[in-house]
Amino acid sequence: MSENGHGNGNGATATLTKADFQSGQETRWCPGCGDYAILASVQALMPELGVPPEKTVFISGIGCAGRFVYYMDTYGMHGIHGRAPALATGIATTREDLSVWVVSGDGDSLSIGGNHLIHSLRRNVPIKLLLFNNQIYGLTKGQYSPTSETGKITKSTPFGSEDHPFNPLALALGADASFVARTIDVEKKHLTATLRAAAEHPGSAFVEIYQNCNVFNDGAFDAVRGKGGAHNQIHLEHGQAIRFGAENERGVVRSDNGGLVVVEVADVGEDALVVHDAHIEDPSHATALARLADSPTGPTPIGVFRDVKRAVYGAERQADLRASHSGASLDDVDELLRSGDTWVV
Amino acid sequence: MTTTSKKPETVIVRFAGDSGDGMQLVGDRFTAATAHVGNDLSTLPDFPAEIRAPAGTPGGVSAFQIHFASRDILTPGDHPNTLVAMNPAALKTHLDALEAGGTLIVNEDAFTAANLRKAGYGEVNPLEDGTVEDYQVLQVPMTTLTTRATADIEGLKPAEAQRTKNLFALGLISWMYGRPLEATISWLEAKFAKKPAIMAGNIAAVKAGYNFADTIEITATPTEVAPAPLRSGEYRNVNGANALALGLVAASVRSGLQLFFASYPITPASELLHQLARHDRFGVRTVQAEDEIAAANMALGASFGGQLGVTATSGPGMDLKAETIALAVALELPLVIVDVQRAGPSTGLPTKTEQSDLLMAIHGRHGESPLPVIAASTPANCFDTAVEAVRIAVRFRTPVILLADTFLINSSEPWRLPRAAELPEIDPEFATGPNAGDEFLPYLRNEHGARPWAIPGTPGLQHRLGGLEKEHGSGKISYDATNHALMTKLRADKLVKLSEELPPLEVDADEGAELLVIGWGSTSGVIGAAARRVRNRGLKVATAHLRQLEPMPANTGEVVRSYRKVLVPELNTGQLLSLIRDKYLVDAIGYNKVEGLPILAEELERAVLEQIS
Structure with a gap:
């Protein structure tokens, strides 16, 4: 059993392939769904992580994303709406030898399951949380979600939604998440690199994945997704000045109000640009980056916002507890029952 | 005057006072001394929902009743023979229960004009207007005597000195019923080892009460209740919460399954969390979850991982866990859900007992979701019932609801201690390899209808569980109508099998x-x-x-x-x-x-x- 749940030293893992992680169950998402791209990338990444399928667990809630677990040839559980982080907490805190992943959507994680999301992040449970954000309820056929923009017209909001949307990354950072990242379904290379970083993080890793729902919310991420959106992707690289654009002509500097703001590099000079540091204890920097784009309609940061070390929930105690349990005998139980005041008749 | 001591078969004593008066502590200590003497006993703690209701009001009265006997007894008793009332509110709330001609002991110092008004007696003192004339009344200035007895203790503040009057009452009752003080004194020495002034104050108070009763011969002679002829064996006194927690620990060791217990604070089930949190020596992991739903899911997740997943709550929390329990029915994983019933609906009477969750336990889920329901009958029986709930959950791969109630959890009785080796066998029988040729079929059943429990980490047995209907055998998602009818029947059949295996109703x-x-x-x-x-x-x-x-x-x-x-x-x-x-x-x-x-x-x-x- 490895310390952090990755790499089991089993020679067999060297020969793992993508096929070892494909369950063979017929995939049933709508043609053109962004979930296909994510699934393919995850299945391709898994062999690289060196964790065999039997030591990998995928847990999901309800929603289109929830079907993900059936397509992975790992141990998996498709639970109930919103509760995947709680199910995963039960597994991850008692089985630190496993690599535990949660697949969820914006309705699942941010609406019905909001409480479990923030508490698993606060505790720093060793789970990887993938939030497939498509800004819509897909499986129930198109109601607005907690990440839909205000004014969204859907079946349940024919006159436009009144709700103010969540910024998922700001929420995760507010819950003191130790690893927070964002990526995009079709950006295979970026997605893979981001998930690899999440896998390597020892505690909770929260990854928002912009995922296009081509049936109920097509084009929600067009401003940042695919070729047409590349100029708006602000790629965050630890230790690098934050700049982007077709010619790298734009950048990010501190604003007068304490946040961050997008500028033309030519106007401020390279030295004025903010250098990204994912390892700052204080979440203010990551939060300002998350707030740089409350909705993905213009320049939007992607990559790892925050990656800090914090005590991992359950990890250390579990090894001690397991040893105590293994060492406990029926005689010890007899002794326990007889502790305190006893008498003989 | 002849002084033959009285030797009744059974005695019922009730202590009643303000919730700040320490009546539960007095009850516990008197119970411990009574257990030591070898009587059979049964107790009934009864406390208010408010942590600190306004002092001196009937709403803030806390009581503890103990029934002890020289023969076996079955209940905490109906009417006390002796009632200790520490203030007018306690008298007002509990006088009706005292048997005709019973002994009433009051702290007369507490019968001030202000306290009489707060208790609802107005300007009339019930000790003087004939209210108590049918009883044998002993008015004792407990506050004054306690203050005097503790006056010389260095470092004891006046308020702290007055607070020890409950120990004075305990000393007094201890003399009346011939209970020695040694056990109480050594308990106080251990409890207040780091607070010598408080320790000395409490010891002085309990001795003062004892000596006072002896000196004034509060009754002609102490009442003696001889030891009960209990079945031979080793005994301890136990309340339901303690017995339940010990039962879960014992089942964990017996089965080799590490115990994972998740719950959310709720009265009165929290006591189980408190108890189990102390057993890390047995590898017990407890989690105080963010809510009731999370607690149930964490326990279920732990079960998936091969642990003994247990969650506990009281009535309203069961409503919140219902969806998860139905998921466990579909997943067919072991899970134990303890419901410590209390009076409802909603917050109801959160510290009072009721048995009103039975139909909910059996029927309170969506869909056809049958599961075993088992109930503890006495405080000590909570131990065996916990072990049995675990045994059934593991054997049949099913969630099991264990019903206890507020009375059982708080009440106590002597418990003849079992030997762990004599507990029923609980074998997880984890799946270790394929069960159909080269294949592993997670919903292939054994002769009693249970499916294999294959835990993550087992090579080659990777499978996906979920709330969607599964195909019989393969466990793949199935929307087939006849398969659903079959699976509905197979889930119900497990209960039929269990019913056939149960010992007959005696x-x-x-x-x-x-x-x-x-x-x-x-x-x-x-x-x-x-x-x-x-x-x-x-x-x-x-x-x-x-x-x-x-x-x-x-x-x-x-x-x-x-x-x-x-x-x-x-x-x-x-x-x-x-x-x-x-x-x-x-x-x-x-x-x-x-x-x-x-x-x-x-x-x-x-x-x-x-x-x-």
Whole structure:
């Protein structure tokens, strides 16, 4: 059993392939769904992580994303709406030898399951949380979600939604998440690199994945997704000045109000640009980056916002507890029952 | 004057005071001393919902009743022989319960004009207006005497000194019933080892109470209750919470499954979390979850990982866990859900007892989601019931609801200690390889309908569980109509199998009895006590008690149909009654009480007599 749940030293893992992680169950998402791209990338990444399928667990809630677990040839559980982080907490805190992943959507994680999301992040449970954000309820056929923009017209909001949307990354950072990242379904290379970083993080890793729902919310991420959106992707690289654009002509500097703001590099000079540091204890920097784009309609940061070390929930105690349990005998139980005041008749 | 000491068979004492007066502590200590003497005993703590209700008001009165005897007893007793009332509010709340001519001991210092008004007596002092003239009243200035007894203790503040008056009362009662003080004193020495002034104050107070009673010969002689002829063995006193926690720990060691317990604070079930959190020596992991739903899911997730997943709550929390419990029914994983019932609906009477979650436990989920329901009958029986719940959950790969209640959790009795090696075997039988040629089929069942439990980490057995309907055998998602009908039946069949394996329902019957009194859960004591009273009158009666409520033992129908009349006493408005009428088409009659307190033996005796006379 490895310390952090990755790499089991089993020679067999060297020969793992993508096929070892494909369950063979017929995939049933709508043609053109962004979930296909994510699934393919995850299945391709898994062999690289060196964790065999039997030591990998995928847990999901309800929603289109929830079907993900059936397509992975790992141990998996498709639970109930919103509760995947709680199910995963039960597994991850008692089985630190496993690599535990949660697949969820914006309705699942941010609406019905909001409480479990923030508490698993606060505790720093060793789970990887993938939030497939498509800004819509897909499986129930198109109601607005907690990440839909205000004014969204859907079946349940024919006159436009009144709700103010969540910024998922700001929420995760507010819950003191130790690893927070964002990526995009079709950006295979970026997605893979981001998930690899999440896998390597020892505690909770929260990854928002912009995922296009081509049936109920097509084009929600067009401003940042695919070729047409590349100029708006602000790629965050630890230790690098934050700049982007077709010619790298734009950048990010501190604003007068304490946040961050997008500028033309030519106007401020390279030295004025903010250098990204994912390892700052204080979440203010990551939060300002998350707030740089409350909705993905213009320049939007992607990559790892925050990656800090914090005590991992359950990890250390579990090894001690397991040893105590293994060492406990029926005689010890007899002794326990007889502790305190006893008498003989 | 002859001074032969009185030797009654049984005695009931009730301590009542303000919730800040330390009545529960006094009760606990008196119970410990009584257990030491070798009496059989049964206790009933009764406290208010408010942590600190306004001092001196009836709403803030906390009480503790103990019934002890030189023979076996079954209930905490109906009417105290002796009532200790620490203030007017306690007198007002509890005087009605005192037996006619019983002994009333009051702290007369507390009967001030202000306290009388707060208690609702207005300007009239009940000690002076004839209210208490039918009782043997002992007015003791406890506050004054305690203050005097502790005056010389260095470092003890006046408020702290006054707070020890509960120990004065304990000392006084200890003398009256011939209980030695040694155990109490050594307990105080350990408890206040780091607070020497408080320790000295408490010890001085308990001795002062004892000596005061001795000096003024508060009664002619101490009342002696001889040891009870209990079955030989090693004993300890135990309350339901403690027994339940120990049962779960024992089942964990017996099965080799590490115990994972998740719950959310709720009265009165929190006590289980407190108890289990201390057992890290046995590898018990407890999690205080963010809510009731999370607690159930964490436990279920732990079960998936190969642990013994347990969650606990009280009534309202069960509603929140219902969806997860139904998921566990679909996943067919072991899970134990403890429901410490309390009076509802909603927050209801959160510190008072009731048996009103039975139908919810059996039926309270969406869809066809059958699961075993089991109920503890006495505080000590919580141990065996916990072990049995775990055994069934593991054997049949199913969630099991274990019903306890506020009374059982708080009440205590002597417990004849079992040997762990004699507990029933619990074998997780984890799947280790394929079960159908080269294939692993997660929903292929064994002879008693249980599917394999393959835990993550086992090579080659990777599979996906989920709430969607599964195909019989393969466990793949299936929307097939006939498969759903089959799976619905197979899930229900597990209960049929369990029912066939259960020991038959036993009946304690007088030859020729025409009335059967049948109950479940915490009414077992009072049913036995009422039957004893009825038999002492030379009348005939039969009694039976169900531990397993769903499914019921296979012979239950036969039993209830063999009597001309069936009486079902319950702390609800007729839930087991409905089940019996529904399942067995028997015209049973209910005896029902929903006043937040157990049924009294005299109440049930009356109800039985009405049926057989």
